[in-house]
Amino acid sequence: MTKNSNKMPIAVLISGNGSNLQALIDAQPTANYEIKLVISNRPSVKGIERAQNAGISTLVLDHKAYDSREAFDLAMIEALDSKHIKAVILAGFMRILTPEFTSHFLGRMLNIHPSLLPKYPGLDTHQKALDAGDKEHGLSIHFVTAELDGGPVILQAKVSVDANDNVESLKQKIHALEHQAYPLVADWLASSKVELKDNQVWFNNHLLKSPIDFDQALVNKS
Numbered sequence: 001m002t003k004n005s006n007k008m009p010i011a012v013l014i015s016g017n018g019s020n021l022q023a024l025i026d027a028q029p030t031a032n033y034e035i036k037l038v039i040s041n042r043p044s045v046k047g048i049e050r051a052q053n054a055g056i057s058t059l060v061l062d063h064k065a066y067d068s069r070e071a072f073d074l075a076m077i078e079a080l081d082s083k084h085i086k087a088v089i090l091a092g093f094m095r096i097l098t099p100e101f102t103s104h105f106l107g108r109m110l111n112i113h114p115s116l117l118p119k120y121p122g123l124d125t126h127q128k129a130l131d132a133g134d135k136e137h138g139l140s141i142h143f144v145t146a147e148l149d150g151g152p153v154i155l156q157a158k159v160s161v162d163a164n165d166n167v168e169s170l171k172q173k174i175h176a177l178e179h180q181a182y183p184l185v186a187d188w189l190a191s192s193k194v195e196l197k198d199n200q201v202w203f204n205n206h207l208l209k210s211p212i213d214f215d216q217a218l219v220n221k222s
């Protein structure tokens, strides 16, 4: 039996840089998950290099090579199931998933989104927060359902929007928090601390009435 055999085998899906993947890799030694596979729908991205440097199996499935969204998602399901992947972490994966895919991994798949959901699903969230004159912005980590960026939210982390902030500064502030928050929540999923039941989030066997605040999660951790 290997040292890691009781860790949950997970996969990370990416489309680009993979800085969140890197954070998940870096946290792995003390986490309850083991990244067994990284899939990218785009070839030659930095995230694939990061996985290879960490000795993790990689797979490029170029969505353009498939006739339909369904065929592409089916190929991903086959790849993930053949590796006995128990949970899927979306980390900058820029593809809309089919209901077949989301139902296959329901309760076993997380996404990280750079806004305080339900505000600003989709793209350009930083610009939208600036345009709206928001004083607060942030990130959400949620279970993935068939609704784009619409699954039940587990945790949110907030940043203030200051007078001199722009898209780039907000992106940087949020990225820094993402790298701390995502490994934490992935670890909760891998240790069954967080669960999805009847489309609601349960944390430590208690129904979560509102998303966990990241600052509070850190206080409780220490």
Ligand code: GRF
Binding pocket: 016, 017, 018, 019, 020, 021, 091, 092, 093, 112, 113, 114, 139, 175, 178
């Ligand atoms: C992150 O900002 C995440 O919130 C969004 O995509 C971005 C991925 O960044 N879903 P990276 O590839 O992990 O650097």
